[in-house]
Each structure stands twice: as C-alpha cells, then as structure tokens.
Amino acid sequence: MSLQGEDGATVELADGIEHQVAMVMDLNKCIGCQTCTVACKKLWTEGGGREYMYWNNVETKPGRGYPRDWEEKGGGFASAEQAGQEDVHGEREVGELPSEEDWGRPWEFNHGEIFYDGSDESLRPQGEPPEWGPNWDEDQGAGEYPNSYYFYLPRICNHCTHPSCAEACPRKALYKREEDGIVLVDQERCRGYRYCVEGCPYNKVHFNVLKKKSEKCIFCYPRKEAEGPDDEVRPPACASECPPQLRLVGFLDDEDGPIYKLVEEYGVALRLHPEFHTQPNVYYVPPFAPPQHTEDGETVDVDRIPRPYLEELFGEDVHDALDTIERHRDRVRRGEDSELMDLLTTQDLARQYRLEAFE
Amino acid sequence: MTAGRDRRSVATALAALVLLTAAAVAPALVGARPANEVPVTDLPEAGDSLSNPTADAWGQTPAKEIALASAPSSAPNANDTSIEAVSVRAARTDGRLAVRLRWADPTRDTNFTGNQSATPHVNSFGDAAAIQLPTNASANPGIAMGSAQTPVNVWYWSGPTAGQELIAGGPGTSTMVNQQVSTSATYRDGHWYVTFVRNESIQTANRTDFTANEDVQVAFAVWNGSNAERAGQKAVSEWQYFPFGPGPQGPPYEAILWAVAGLALVVVIVATVIGIRRT
Numbered sequence: 001m002s003l004q005g006e007d008g009a010t011v012e013l014a015d016g017i018e019h020q021v022a023m024v025m026d027l028n029k030c031i032g033c034q035t036c037t038v039a040c041k042k043l044w045t046e047g048g049g050r051e052y053m054y055w056n057n058v059e060t061k062p063g064r065g066y067p068r069d070w071e072e073k074g075g076g077f078a079s080a081e082q083a084g085q086e087d088v089h090g091e092r093e094v095g096e097l098p099s100e101e102d103w104g105r106p107w108e109f110n111h112g113e114i115f116y117d118g119s120d121e122s123l124r125p126q127g128e129p130p131e132w133g134p135n136w137d138e139d140q141g142a143g144e145y146p147n148s149y150y151f152y153l154p155r156i157c158n159h160c161t162h163p164s165c166a167e168a169c170p171r172k173a174l175y176k177r178e179e180d181g182i183v184l185v186d187q188e189r190c191r192g193y194r195y196c197v198e199g200c201p202y203n204k205v206h207f208n209v210l211k212k213k214s215e216k217c218i219f220c221y222p223r224k225e226a227e228g229p230d231d232e233v234r235p236p237a238c239a240s241e242c243p244p245q246l247r248l249v250g251f252l253d254d255e256d257g258p259i260y261k262l263v264e265e266y267g268v269a270l271r272l273h274p275e276f277h278t279q280p281n282v283y284y285v286p287p288f289a290p291p292q293h294t295e296d297g298e299t300v301d302v303d304r305i306p307r308p309y310l311e312e313l314f315g316e317d318v319h320d321a322l323d324t325i326e327r328h329r330d331r332v333r334r335g336e337d338s339e340l341m342d343l344l345t346t347q348d349l350a351r352q353y354r355l356e357a358f359e
Numbered sequence: 360m361t362a363g364r365d366r367r368s369v370a371t372a373l374a375a376l377v378l379l380t381a382a383a384v385a386p387a388l389v390g391a392r393p394a395n396e397v398p399v400t401d402l403p404e405a406g407d408s409l410s411n412p413t414a415d416a417w418g419q420t421p422a423k424e425i426a427l428a429s430a431p432s433s434a435p436n437a438n439d440t441s442i443e444a445v446s447v448r449a450a451r452t453d454g455r456l457a458v459r460l461r462w463a464d465p466t467r468d469t470n471f472t473g474n475q476s477a478t479p480h481v482n483s484f485g486d487a488a489a490i491q492l493p494t495n496a497s498a499n500p501g502i503a504m505g506s507a508q509t510p511v512n513v514w515y516w517s518g519p520t521a522g523q524e525l526i527a528g529g530p531g532t533s534t535m536v537n538q539q540v541s542t543s544a545t546y547r548d549g550h551w552y553v554t555f556v557r558n559e560s561i562q563t564a565n566r567t568d569f570t571a572n573e574d575v576q577v578a579f580a581v582w583n584g585s586n587a588e589r590a591g592q593k594a595v596s597e598w599q600y601f602p603f604g605p606g607p608q609g610p611p612y613e614a615i616l617w618a619v620a621g622l623a624l625v626v627v628i629v630a631t632v633i634g635i636r637r638t
Contacts, residue, residue, distance in 0.1 A: 052481070094435040097482040097587075170434060170531045170590050191533075193590045194482070195435065207481045212519060 011253045011264060012279065013181070014161045019358050020181035020281055021219055022252040022259040023239065024269040025154055026344060027287040029246035032138070032152040034058055036238035036247075040156075043237050044218070049210030051106035055217035056238045057134055058154045062142040062309065066134040066155075067098035067203050076164045076201035076276030083162040083277040094168075095198040104133030142309075146295065149304045151287040153313075154246075156238060157204040157217035158272070158280030159183045165216075168199025173214075180251075181281065182219045190214050201276040224355050235353040245347075250354035252281060257354040258343055259283070266340050268321045270314040285325070285344065286310055286318050372629075380621075395599045397423045397577060399449040399456070409450055409457035412545040412552035417459055420448040425579060425596045431503055432530065432591025440594040442581040445488070449601065456569055456601075457556045458514075460488050460579065467546045468584030469518030484584040487517035488553050491578040492567040494526065502578060502598055503591075504530045512567045514555045516542040518584065522555075526565050530591060539566065574604040 013020050040056035059065040067073075075095030077083035107125035114123055141150025159176075163183045166174035173189035174196055176182070185196070185205070192212040196205045205216045220236035222228070234240060239247035250257035252264075262269040262283065269283035289304040310318045328338040346352055392398065398421050402409065405416040425447055429440040446461040468486045493500045494512045504527040505511035513525040513533060522542030527533040540557040559569040569575055579596045582588040 100481050103481060171533075172531065191590070195590070197481075198435075209480060 011260070012161060013253060014176055016178060017176055017181045018179055019254070020161065020252040021159060021224070021355075022250065022263070022281040022283065023156070023236070024248040024259055024262050024283045024285065026246045026248075026285040027151055027153065028285060029244040030058065030152040030154055031244055032058055032060070033243060034135075035241050035243055036154055039237040039241035040217075043220070045215075049208035050206070050215065052100070052103050053206040053208075053215065054134060055204070055206070055215075056154065056156045058152050059135065060138050060141060060150050061153045061313070062150065063137045063140060065153075066104070067102040068104075068132055068136075069102070070098065070203040071273065073098060073198075073203060074201065075168075075199050075203075076278050077162065077167075078277070080277050083164075083279065095201060097194060097198045098203060101132055104136070105130065107133065143304070146297070147292045147304055149289055151289070151305065153272075153284075154238070155202065155204065155272075156236075156282060157183060157219070158202055158278065158282045159217075159219055160281060161279035162277065163200075164276075164278050165196035165200040165205050168195040169193070170195065174205075177221075180219075180221075180224070182221055183216070184218060184221075185214045185216055187211075187213055201273065201278065202280070233355050235355060239353065245352065248343075248352050251357055254354060254357040257357055258346075258351060261339070261343060266324055267317065268324050268340065268344075270317055270321055272313060274315040274317075284314065286314055286321055288322070288325070374628075376625075395597070396602050397425075397447055397449055397599045399451055399601050399603070402450045402452050405450060405452045405457075409452055409455075409459075410541060410543050410554055410556045412459055412461075412543055412554045413547065416450070417448055420450050422461075423447045423599075425599060427579070427581060427594035427596055430580065430591055430593050430595040432593075434591030436587070437592050439586065440588055440592060441583045441586045442594040445579050445581055445596070447579060447599075451559065454559055455556055456559050457554060458490060459552060459554045460490075460581070461550055461552050462488070462581050463550050464581075464583055465549050466583075466585040467518070467551075469546075482587075484582070484587050484589050485518035485520070486551060486584045487515065487582040487589075488551070489516070489580045490514040490555055491580065493576055494565045494567055496567055496569065496571050496575045497573055499576065499598075501529075502595070504528075504533065510565060512565065514540045514542070514557070516544060516553050516555065517582070518544075524566075536565075537563070539563065569601070569603055572603065572605060574600045574602055576600050
C-alpha cells in the first residue's frame with residue numbers, strides 16, 4: 001500500500017497495516033552513554049533467560065557490533081521484488097545463527113566479595129576470562145592518528161515494512177500489528193525454531209533459552225498505549241531516557257510528524273543497510289565529523305569518515321542526505337530559517353514525539 | 360532307458376508338486392507381515408514397566424525397522440537430515456498402548472538451560488522424536504502434518520522439553536494441547552530409547568482412539584539436534600499402520616492367488632522339461 005503525500009512523496013506501508021510507527025535517530029548526537037541500552041534492559045530484559053539480550057544496543061562503527069559481525073551473517077531478501085512477494089518462504093536468504101560467543105556471555109562480577117566481604121581483589125568478570133562481549137571494540141573505530149574516526153550506532157528492531165523474521169517463521173508466530181506495524185512474536189505460537197533469529201539480517205531477534213521462545217523489541221507498545229501508572233502516552237524508553245535526546249518518534253505516514261518530514265520530505269534520515277530489502281522503519285541521520293588534519297594539525301578539506309564507508313551502511317542516498325544537511329546548516333549560519341534544522345534541534349517534546357496523531 | 364526316463368518324469372512331477380504346495384502354504388507358515396505393519400504385542404503382565412524405555416518387557420516384542428528420509432518441507436536445509444532409520448516396538452497392556460522408538464545418534468542433545476546466568480546455548484537444538492496419527496483413526500491424512508480436513512495427533516518428545524501432545528492441520532499449524540501421553544527417554548551407547556504411553560481409549564475430541572477395531576495409520580519422525588534439525592527439517596517415515604483391525608492376515612482369496620501362481624510355475628517348469636527332453 002502506498003500513500004501519496006501533498007508534496008508528492010509516497011510512503012510505502014505493509015499490506016494490511018493502517019499506520020506505521022517509526023523512529024529517527026540522529027547519529028550526530030549520540031555520545032555512546034548506553035542510557036538507552038540500560039533503560040531498555042531494566043524494563044524488558046533483566047533476567048529469566050534474557051541476561052545476554054540487548055533489544056537496544058549501541059555499538060561503535062566501524063566495528064564488529066552486537067552480535068559480532070552481524071552484518072555478515074545473512075538474512076533478509078535478495079531483492080526488493082522478493083521482499084514484496086506475498087509468500088517467499090523457502091526462497092529467502094537464509095542467515096546464520098549467531099553463537100553464544102558472538103552475542104557475548106553475561107559476565108558475573110565479584111561485587112559481593114568486594115563490597116560486602118572486604119576483599120581487596122579488583123572488580124572483574126568471574127569465570128573464564130572473556131574473549132568477546134557487546135562493545136568489546138568500543139571506541140576503537142578505524143583510521144590512523146590524527147585522522148582516526150568512529151561514531152556510535154544505536155540499534156533496536158527496525159519493525160520493518162517487509163520483516164524477513166516473520167517471513168522466515170514457518171508457523172507465522174511473528175506478525176506486524178495492524179494498527180501500527182509493530183513486529184511482535186506471538187509467544188503462544190513460537191516453538192523456538194529460531195528461523196526468525198537467522199532470518200533477521202539485523203540480528204534483532206533473540207532466543208530465550210529458559211522459555212525456549214524468541215523475544216524481541218516491542219517498541220515499548222504498552223508505553224505507546226498509555227498503560228503506565230499515569231495513563232500517559234509515552235515514547236519508547238530508549239527514546240525518552242536518551243540524555244542528548246537523539247531520537248524522534250512518530251508515524252511514517254503522519255505528514256505533519258517529524259518522521260515523514262525527515263525521511264520523505266528532506267530525505268536526510270536513511271535506512272541502515274537498505275540492501276537487505278526489509279525496509280526498516282528506524283532511520284538514521286548520518287554522522288558528520290570534523291575534516292581530516294595534516295600531521296602538523298592543519299585542517300584539510302577531506303572527510304574524516306570516508307564517504308564509501310557511510311555509503312556501505314546507508315546506501316547511495318547518504319550523499320544527498322549529507323549535502324542537504326550541510327546546505328541547511330549554512331542557511332542557519334547565514335541567519336536564515338530552516339525547518340529541517342529546527343526539527344533536528346527541537347526541544348519541544350510534542351514535535352519530537354508524535355504518537356497520538358491518529359487517535 | 361525307458362525306465363530311466365519314467366523315473367525322471369516321476370521325479371519332475373514330484374518336484375513340481377512340492378513347489379506348488381510350498382508356494383501356496385509357505386507364506387502363511389512363516390507369518391510374513393505386510394511391509395508397513397507395525398506389530399503390536401499383547402503384554403498383559405508388563406504393566407507400568409513399558410514406560411521404562413529399556414525394560415526387559417520390550418524384549419518380548421518384535422522390532423520393526425523403519426527407514427527414514429528427509430521430510431518434504433519448505434524449511435531451510437530440509438534435505439539435510441542425519442537419522443536414517445528408527446526401530447519401533449509396540450505393546451498393549453491394561454488398556455494402554457506403549458510405543459518405543461530406538462535410533463542411533465552419536466550426540467546427546469538435551470538440556471541447554473544450565474545455570475540461569477551462564478552462557479545460554481542460543482544456537483543449540485535438542486534431539487527429538489514424534490509419532491503422528493490421524494485424529495480420526497479411520498482417516499487417511501497427508502503425511503506432512505495432515506490438513507485442515509484431516510488433522511493429525513502428534514505425540515512429541517524432545518530432550519529440552521520432554522513430552523508434548525500436539526494437534527496439527529497442515530505444516531506450521533501444530534498446536535499444543537492438554538497432554539495425555541506420557542513419555543520417557545534413555546540415552547545409552549549412542550542410542551536414544553524413547554517410550555510413549557497412552558490409554559487406547561480416549562474421550563477427548565481430536566485425539567486418536569485405538570478401540571474402534573480398525574487398523575490405525577502411524578508415521579514417525581526423528582530430529583538430530585546437533586545437526587540443527589527442527590521444524591520441517593526432520594527425518595520421517597512413510598505411513599505405517601498398527602494392525603488393530605479384524606483378521607484375516609490377508610485377503611480371503613490370498614490362497615487361491617498363491618495356488619494359481621504356483622500352478623503357473625509348475626506348468627512352465629514341466630513344459631520346459633518336456634521341451635528339453637524332446638530335443
């Protein structure tokens with residue numbers, strides 16, 4: 001289904017979906033503090049087989065990510081045509097199931113000994129010395145001094161328009177909610193086959209060994225539905241707890257909302273790895289970095305973050321997106337107005353989070 | 360010369376007669392079973408011991424070796440299955456049907472839970488086995504999980520989850536129901552021994568009842584966890600049957616058919632012998 005906006009832009013929604021929730025993350029604001037990660041973990045994945053799970057994680061790019069090398073594990077669709085087919089089961093790109101080493105085991109620390117038993121050991125993970133874990137390569141990045149570079153990439157489930165996790169499930173245990181396109185795992189239908197885990201090219205479906213079922217980000221739908229004690233509609237916890245407030249939340253098909261404007265009108269928020277053809281509904285404003293320096297500290301007109309690398313992550317549209325932002329920055333520097341810059345720097349929560357547009 | 364020739368004719372005739380008799384009677388004498396029959400032995404004394412997968416009582420039942428092949432399925436790697444045969448024994452005792460599956464699997468894949476905070480075995484799969492039956496004993500469902508019109512009742516066992524009872528109406532539809540089958544498993548010397556025991560008579564809808572005095576179709580499936588086998592990636596048998604129907608062992612005209620065949624054989628032999636002697 002495609003909706004034609006006033007400005008001629010078209011929004012593709014999945015068949016049978018009334019509206020599509022979406023999120024834009026501005027990577028220029030992410031400080032890698034992991035507050036989103038912790039907010040999500042405290043809320044949804046504290047224990048009971050979820051110890052190793054981060055429905056929201058923040059990884060350093062360039063880097064191997066969480067789970068390790070997820071970008072190379074396959075999944076998704078071979079083409080946009082395949083993604084659009086009604087039933088491509090059996091023809092999809094079958095991915096690889098990440099191992100427990102790839103996810104990284106949850107570390108047990110000697111807190112008790114140090115804080116209560118008076119031990120003068122140093123605080124460290126217990127058991128076998130770990131060899132990998134989430135953020136093992138944090139802040140490592142790439143490039144040579146003085147032109148080394150890295151940036152942070154927060155990731156949640158993309159609640160894709162063509163979710164290959166759902167397509168991968170022979171039991172149709174994963175589905176998109178009709179009212180808002182949130183992708184969920186029906187815990188009654190799930191039998192723990194994990195085709196969804198290997199079918200998601202973003203590796204955002206996890207397996208709970210204790211429950212023997214798959215689990216994933218639910219876009220905090222109870223918060224969206226005002227199920228908290230104060231009956232208020234709230235954005236996902238990862239968004240509302242973010243110290244630099246880098247996330248905007250709303251509906252892709254809300255023409256007055258921030259997502260539509262950034263994605264469809266200005267084209268500055270892009271999908272991560274569009275070549276997986278699942279059509280994510282989490283979008284990223286690509287990162288800028290200071291230009292390169294010579295060894296003497298002279299600034300030269302060369303991108304610090306190589307464009308080919310950004311293109312690898314966000315596709316060819318990254319050039320237009322960066323150029324558009326640059327143009328609007330210049331405009332603001334000259335004292336002119338820019339709706340785009342207003343939107344990217346707004347502190348008005350009603351503009352940043354629009355989850356009641358269709359009520 | 361003439362006497363010799365006569366003696367030879369008598370010998371030939373005798374041999375033909377013996378052949379004819381053997382052809383007609385032998386199959387009945389050796390008790391040959393149709394290829395797809397899974398024999399069920401009455402063991403009234405065995406009682407509860409049959410739920411023990413390695414109980415001595417199982418030695419009193421004949422084993423049926425059943426070949427397995429990859430199930431037709433759209434699951435990824437559906438053709439990559441590793442268990443090639445399952446040995447099935449079945450017995451009745453006290454109104455219960457007990458079925459024991461035994462198969463070779465060099466790796467025992469069962470419990471992945473371990474310590475809750477330990478590294479989870481997120482990419483490990485359990486060994487499993489299942490028995491598929493038509494929910495309606497007289498129906499003939501499709502071998503791949505039946506269909507909406509002809510559902511199947513599945514008795515399922517797996518290392519991590521133990522026993523489950525399922526109902527399915529086609530691939531991907533299996534649904535857990537209130538379990539009335541008890542399962543038990545033993546792993547010994549590179550082999551799984553798994554028993555399934557249930558009352559023959561059942562009051563619940565959509566469950567196979569064995570008391571209707573008719574043959575009941577049955578199929579078997581085995582999954583090897585260390586080969587990541589799960590869902591439709593499984594080794595399965597063709598439909599077999601439990602001979603719960605009334606005798607006789609074969610169709611009533613079986614003896615006549617055998618006699619005709621034997622007679623034809625004799626005629627051919629005699630004609631050949633006569634032909635050779637004339638030349």
